[in-house]
Amino acid sequence: MGIKERKEREKKRRRDQILTAVIELIEEQGFDRTTMEEIAERAELSKGTLYLYFNDKSTLHQAVKKRGLQHLHEKFLHVIKQDLPGAELVKNMMLTFLNTITQNAAFTKAMVIYEHIKEENNQGKPETPSIVEDCKNIEDELFMLMVRAIQIGIQDGSIQTRLQPKVLSLMLNFQMSGMLNFYLSGTHKSATKVLEENELSIPKLLEEFLDIQLNDQTQ
Amino acid sequence: MGIKERKEREKKRRRDQILTAVIELIEEQGFDRTTMEEIAERAELSKGTLYLYFNDKSTLHQAVKKRGLQHLHEKFLHVIKQDLPGAELVKNMMLTFLNTITQNAAFTKAMVIYEHIKEENNQGKPETPSIVEDCKNIEDELFMLMVRAIQIGIQDGSIQTRLQPKVLSLMLNFQMSGMLNFYLSGTHKSATKVLEENELSIPKLLEEFLDIQLNDQTQ
Amino acid sequence: MGIKERKEREKKRRRDQILTAVIELIEEQGFDRTTMEEIAERAELSKGTLYLYFNDKSTLHQAVKKRGLQHLHEKFLHVIKQDLPGAELVKNMMLTFLNTITQNAAFTKAMVIYEHIKEENNQGKPETPSIVEDCKNIEDELFMLMVRAIQIGIQDGSIQTRLQPKVLSLMLNFQMSGMLNFYLSGTHKSATKVLEENELSIPKLLEEFLDIQLNDQTQ
Amino acid sequence: MGIKERKEREKKRRRDQILTAVIELIEEQGFDRTTMEEIAERAELSKGTLYLYFNDKSTLHQAVKKRGLQHLHEKFLHVIKQDLPGAELVKNMMLTFLNTITQNAAFTKAMVIYEHIKEENNQGKPETPSIVEDCKNIEDELFMLMVRAIQIGIQDGSIQTRLQPKVLSLMLNFQMSGMLNFYLSGTHKSATKVLEENELSIPKLLEEFLDIQLNDQTQ
DNA sequence: GATGAATGAGCATTCATTCAT
DNA sequence: AATGAATGAATGCTCATTCAT
Numbered sequence: 001m002g003i004k005e006r007k008e009r010e011k012k013r014r015r016d017q018i019l020t021a022v023i024e025l026i027e028e029q030g031f032d033r034t035t036m037e038e039i040a041e042r043a044e045l046s047k048g049t050l051y052l053y054f055n056d057k058s059t060l061h062q063a064v065k066k067r068g069l070q071h072l073h074e075k076f077l078h079v080i081k082q083d084l085p086g087a088e089l090v091k092n093m094m095l096t097f098l099n100t101i102t103q104n105a106a107f108t109k110a111m112v113i114y115e116h117i118k119e120e121n122n123q124g125k126p127e128t129p130s131i132v133e134d135c136k137n138i139e140d141e142l143f144m145l146m147v148r149a150i151q152i153g154i155q156d157g158s159i160q161t162r163l164q165p166k167v168l169s170l171m172l173n174f175q176m177s178g179m180l181n182f183y184l185s186g187t188h189k190s191a192t193k194v195l196e197e198n199e200l201s202i203p204k205l206l207e208e209f210l211d212i213q214l215n216d217q218t219q
Numbered sequence: 220m221g222i223k224e225r226k227e228r229e230k231k232r233r234r235d236q237i238l239t240a241v242i243e244l245i246e247e248q249g250f251d252r253t254t255m256e257e258i259a260e261r262a263e264l265s266k267g268t269l270y271l272y273f274n275d276k277s278t279l280h281q282a283v284k285k286r287g288l289q290h291l292h293e294k295f296l297h298v299i300k301q302d303l304p305g306a307e308l309v310k311n312m313m314l315t316f317l318n319t320i321t322q323n324a325a326f327t328k329a330m331v332i333y334e335h336i337k338e339e340n341n342q343g344k345p346e347t348p349s350i351v352e353d354c355k356n357i358e359d360e361l362f363m364l365m366v367r368a369i370q371i372g373i374q375d376g377s378i379q380t381r382l383q384p385k386v387l388s389l390m391l392n393f394q395m396s397g398m399l400n401f402y403l404s405g406t407h408k409s410a411t412k413v414l415e416e417n418e419l420s421i422p423k424l425l426e427e428f429l430d431i432q433l434n435d436q437t438q
Numbered sequence: 439m440g441i442k443e444r445k446e447r448e449k450k451r452r453r454d455q456i457l458t459a460v461i462e463l464i465e466e467q468g469f470d471r472t473t474m475e476e477i478a479e480r481a482e483l484s485k486g487t488l489y490l491y492f493n494d495k496s497t498l499h500q501a502v503k504k505r506g507l508q509h510l511h512e513k514f515l516h517v518i519k520q521d522l523p524g525a526e527l528v529k530n531m532m533l534t535f536l537n538t539i540t541q542n543a544a545f546t547k548a549m550v551i552y553e554h555i556k557e558e559n560n561q562g563k564p565e566t567p568s569i570v571e572d573c574k575n576i577e578d579e580l581f582m583l584m585v586r587a588i589q590i591g592i593q594d595g596s597i598q599t600r601l602q603p604k605v606l607s608l609m610l611n612f613q614m615s616g617m618l619n620f621y622l623s624g625t626h627k628s629a630t631k632v633l634e635e636n637e638l639s640i641p642k643l644l645e646e647f648l649d650i651q652l653n654d655q656t657q
Numbered sequence: 658m659g660i661k662e663r664k665e666r667e668k669k670r671r672r673d674q675i676l677t678a679v680i681e682l683i684e685e686q687g688f689d690r691t692t693m694e695e696i697a698e699r700a701e702l703s704k705g706t707l708y709l710y711f712n713d714k715s716t717l718h719q720a721v722k723k724r725g726l727q728h729l730h731e732k733f734l735h736v737i738k739q740d741l742p743g744a745e746l747v748k749n750m751m752l753t754f755l756n757t758i759t760q761n762a763a764f765t766k767a768m769v770i771y772e773h774i775k776e777e778n779n780q781g782k783p784e785t786p787s788i789v790e791d792c793k794n795i796e797d798e799l800f801m802l803m804v805r806a807i808q809i810g811i812q813d814g815s816i817q818t819r820l821q822p823k824v825l826s827l828m829l830n831f832q833m834s835g836m837l838n839f840y841l842s843g844t845h846k847s848a849t850k851v852l853e854e855n856e857l858s859i860p861k862l863l864e865e866f867l868d869i870q871l872n873d874q875t876q
Numbered sequence: 877g878a879t880g881a882a883t884g885a886g887c888a889t890t891c892a893t894t895c896a897t
Numbered sequence: 898a899a900t901g902a903a904t905g906a907a908t909g910c911t912c913a914t915t916c917a918t
Contacts, residue, residue, distance in 0.1 A: 027437065035891060046900045048894085057892065125240070140409045166413045171428055174397030183394045190359050191392070194385045208382065209390055217436030222918095230881095255909060265883045276909065335906080441897095449902095474888060484904045486891085495888065561734065578847050604851045609866055611848070612835030619834045628797045629830070632823045646820065647828055655874030692912060703879045715912065733913085 015053050015063075018043045020063050023107060031061060031110040036053065054158060057196050062131045065111050067136040072100055076145045086153020093146055094176055094206055101180055109184045161216045168213075175209060234272050234282075241283050246325040250280060281350040284330050291319055295364045305372020306433050311427055313395055314367055320399055328403045342343045361382040362388060378433045387432075394428060453501075458479045460502050465544040469499060481513040503549050509578040511536055511636055514583045525592020525652050531584055532614055532644055549620045565567050581607060591652065599654045606651075613647060672720075674703060677699045679721050679766060688718060688767040719788045722768050726795040729757055733802045743810020746869050750803055751833055751863055758837055764855050768842045800826060810871065818873045825870075 021043035027035040036057060040047040054060040068184050079092045101108050146169045153159030177204055182191055195201060198207075240262035255276060259266040273279040298311045310318075320327050334408045372378030380387050390404040398421055401410055414420060459481035463472040478485040492498040512640060517530045535547030539546050584607045599606050617640055620629055632641060638646075678699035682691040697704040711717040713764055736749045758765050803826045810816030818825050832850060836859055852858060857865075 003404075036383055036893080037891075041903095047892090047902095048900050049898080051893070141410050164417055167417050167419065167424065167427075169412050171394075171424065174401065175390075176373065177397035177400045178393030178395065181400065182393065184903070190362055191389055194324050194389050198383055198386050199392070200386065212435050213431060215436075216431050217434075226881095233881095252905080259884095266885095266909090267883055268881080271881070271912070445902095452902095455813055474885080478905095485889085486904055486906095487902080490902070491891070501720075532845055546856075581847050602855055605855050605857065605862070607861065608848055609832075611838065614835065614837045616831030616834035616836075619838065620831065628800050629827055632827050634759050636824050638824065643824065643828065647825075650870060650873050653874075654869050655872075693914085694912075697880095703880095704913095705879050706877085709877070862904075 014045070014049075016052055017083065018045065018050060019060060019064060019067055022060060023067075026064070026096055026110045027104070027106045030106065039174075058185035059131065061110075062135065066131055066135050066138065068111060070106065071143070072097065073101065073138050073145075076142055080145055080149060085156050086149055086151070087158035087210070088154060088170070089149035089160070090172065090214065091207065091210055093149060094172065094210070095203055097176055098179060098183075098202060098206070101183055105183060108180070112180070112184060124218070143173070146172065159214045161214065163216075171213065172210075175206075175213075179206065223331060229383055233264070233268075237264065237269060237279070238283060242278060242326055245329040246323075249325070250329040254407070278350065281354065283326075283356070285350055285354050287323070287326065287330055288354055289360070291316065292357050292364075294319065295361055297352055299364055299368060304375050304377035305368055305370070306377035306429070307364065307431065309372060309378070309391065309400070310366035310369065310429055312368060313429070314422055315390065316395055317398060317421060317425065320402055324402060327399070331403060336350070346389075346393070365391065372433065380433065380435045382435075390432065391429075394425075394432075398425065452483070452487075456483065456488060456491055456498070457505055459503060460498060461545060464548040465542070468544070469548040470486070493584055498567060502545075502574065504569055504573050504576065506549060507538060507573055507580070508540070510535065510602075511576050511580060511583075514536065514580055515592070518583055518587060521595050523596035524587055525596035525648070526651065527587035528584065528610065529645065530593060531587060532610065532648070533641055535614055535641060536617060536621070536644065540621055546618070550618070550622060578623070581611070584610065597652045598654065599652065600652070609651065610648075613644075613651075617644065663843075668710075671702070671706075675707060675717070676724055677711055679717060680724075683721070683767045684761070684763045687763065688707035696704065703749055708822060710838060712742055716788065718767075719792065723760070723788055723792050723795065725764065726792055726799070729754065730795055730799060732757065734797055737802055737806060742813050743808070744815035744867070746806035747803065747810060747816070747829065747871065748864065750806060751829065752860055752869070754833055755836060755840075755859060755863065758840055762840060763817075766832060766835070769837070800830070803829065816871045818871065820873070827868075828870065832863075836863065 005197060015049075018039065021039050022031075022034070025038055025042060036047055036050055040050055043050075050060070055064050076093055079089060079096055082089065082167070083090070147165045149163040150159060150161075150168055154161070154165065163171070182202065193207070221247075228239070235240060237258065240258050241250075241253070243259060244257055255266055256268055258279075259269050262269075269279070275281060280302065295312055298308060298315055303311070366384045367392050369384040369387055373380070373384065381430070382390070401421065444611065456477065459477050460469075460472070463480060474488055475483055477498075478488050481488075488498070492501060512535050514531055517534055518527060520527065520530070522530070553622055585603050588597060588599075588603040588606055592599070600611070620640065633643070662723065675696065678696050678841050679688075679691070682695055682699060693704055693707055696717075697707055700707075707717070711720060733750055736746060736753055739746065739749070741749070804822045805824040807816060807818075807825055811818070820828070839859065852862070
């Protein structure tokens with residue numbers, strides 16, 4: 001019996017080994033430029049073994065994404081456990097999000113890009129369903145945690161809005177997504193200049209945004 | 220004399236021929252999956268001829284992007300010429316943006332994705348500078364048109380904000396960018412459900428957003 | 439244990455398989471006109487496999503050259519082991535050289551030509567260093583074997599010269615190289631006619647040359 | 658009548674224009690790396706016009722070679738007109754040859770290489786016959802000038818040999834050719850080292866060589 | 877005679893995936 | 898389970914040559 005468990009544990013360790021290798025390489029070169037060969041090498045495994053744990057390069061990517069989302073999920077859980085006004089929770093969540101993104105920019109970029117690309121490439125291929133589902137579920141939970149924070153804020157009065165919590169959450173998500181794009185596009189274009197001219201930063205801008213959006217005085 | 224002009228016109232027509240072919244193929248399969256071979260075939264030209272008009276596959280892409288931006292620019296110019304309150308101008312611009320995006324979703328997606336990817340691939344390559352510059356300039360102008368609309372709104376009282384016009388514009392841009400992402404990610408996730416549950420659509424949500432953001436009652 | 443060795447042997451056999459294929463094709467069409475595709479086909483391997491054994495088309499060429507030089511080296515070694523006057527050793531070496539060349543004319547030509555061309559093409563590329571080094575070393579050894587033969591000849595009195603052995607060797611090398619050129623340039627020009635008119639051949643001419651050069655009576 | 662001549666002269670000028678352009682480019686990049694496009698540009702002509710004057714890229718090359726040979730021919734004529742002992746004439750010719758080579762190394766290399774390559778490429782093509790003939794003739798004349806110098810030397814006693822003048826000339830040619838190879842192979846290998854160690858240079862080595870070869874004391 | 881736009885065959889190289897051992 | 902050798906489809910780009918004007 002114990003033998004089965006050990007096997008199980010080792011299997012998981014291998015998976016992690018691979019995943020870690022991929023993430024490292026993504027940070028260094030991006031996902032597309034990373035070959036299965038390199039991944040195998042970095043993970044100190046053979047190329048063939050990779051396919052024992054992941055059906056596909058695409059699946060591998062999906063798994064990496066899942067890991068990133070789980071990471072974010074843990075952080076969001078940590079935030080919502082804090083005893084703070086809802087408005088603060090919302091703000092902290094968004095800042096947490098942006099921080100995580102910034103610190104793993106290359107990684108996140110790879111996630112986002114591939115999210116788009118894979119449709120181009122996978123024409124017809126099945127795509128491992130479970131992991132994709134997992135990712136969606138985590139994303140849903142992230143969304144719901146934000147909704148909960150908003151609800152808390154409405155109850156404690158720190159948030160004033162005429163919108164449904166879910167709708168407001170969606171709006172905030174769009175803003176986050178937009179800011180994310182800004183970070184990801186290496187060429188910050190004129191945007192950076194505007195921020196500099198006004199002695200602003202993305203986090204500060206975010207606060208301004210929330211100040212307005214969470215204090216809706218319109219009837 | 221007329222002969223030179225005719226040549227000139229024909230040259231331009233060829234360019235357009237190619238560009239149109241590329242856009243069609245992008246809509247059908249995405250840019251990466253489109254080979255120079257296919258482009259040539261679709262444009263009813265030989266592969267070699269492509270390289271007479273565009274140095275590179277990358278340059279070709281850049282040119283397509285420029286065309287899309289010019290298209291948007293024209294529409295924005297059309298909006299700002301209208302005799303309407305600034306708040307309306309801003310709303311119209313954003314709606315115009317979203318409409319254009321939606322109608323050429325595949326195309327836009329290709330643009331956005333490639334914007335990210337090329338950095339991965341072009342490590343070291345020179346990249347035709349002029350077209351890239353052109354694109355940046357048009358993007359800047361788009362930004363400035365939005366700023367102008369905001370300024371108009373502030374003067375005519377239709378917009379109330381404590382933010383600098385440029386900063387507000389940036390904020391609106393982020394929101395647009397986020398909404399764009401929503402459109403582009405084929406899998407609309409839980410977001411679509413939320414919209415449906417509340418009998419909303421992106422345009423309507425946008426209006427709500429502007430209602431709040433352009434009527435800042437906070438001190 | 440034996441398994442590792444077998445693998446090793448098979449690997450070497452593959453390399454030889456490829457090398458042999460290349461040489462055949464070089465004899466038939468020259469190196470430049472030979473495509474990787476053809477090489478793979480002739481070696482009954484896939485194109486990809488070629489790149490498993492040789493980084494580059496250029497590297498492949500280098501390897502072929504090395505093989506040729508090794509072949510020559512063996513023959514030179516065989517000559518110098520013979521118990522003959524030094525003058526005879528020198529003559530035999532030069533004849534050996536010319537024979538080998540003549541019998542693999544196409545092959546040698548490919549070597550010589552590419553030696554020149556690659557500089558034109560490889561501007562910047564790294565070039566596998568080890569094989570290049572190997573080739574240089576073998577060339578050096580060939581040179582030194584000739585020097586040794588000369589030294590033997592000086593000691594046993596069969597060679598009379600006021601030149602340093604190395605310098606004399608260099609001179610002989612130039613003559614060989616010139617004769618080589620004669621063989622390689624398919625159009626033997628007027629040279630052939632001269633030889634015929636005097637009932638001479640390159641080997642005979644070589645003997646005459648050595649007669650003079652190795653019996654230097656000038657003070 | 659004058660009009661025809663003028664046309665003729667202009668035609669020749671165009672040819673020279675092109676030839677000069679090619680030579681420049683060969684010196685800069687080698688022949689293979691030089692495209693018809695570049696040649697046209699440098700000659701300030703259109704690509705199509707090139708084909709009005711030369712059937713082929715190959716023919717163009719042949720023409721360049723002819724020009725080089727003519728150049729050499731003139732120099733040889735200049736030498737033989739000098740009132741010097743035959744041995745000196747021979748030496749001067751060979752030095753002239755080596756000088757010319759050295760000063761136009763890139764050019765000469767291109768000539769020699771292509772001499773070999775073209776057979777690989779021209780499988781089947783006709784090759785403009787006249788120019789090829791011309792080249793052969795000039796080469797023959799160069800050879801005969803050397804023979805004449807030798808004959809002069811034999812008569813005036815400055816050259817002692819038991820060989821036929823033509824045969825001796827051939828031998829000297831081989832040596833020149835070998836030295837040429839040395840110059841052309843950028844990597845002078847161990848040869849350079851030998852020269853340095855003995856404080857020699859190719860010209861000095863050549864003198865030594867002639868000292869021996871032109872003073873044949875063997876019966 | 878001159879032009880230069882158009883052609884299209886030709887080629888090295890990469891890399892995800894498979895499968896015999 | 899693990900390996901890694903073998904595969905081969907896929908693709909961007911070059912350039913000598915032609916030909917309508």
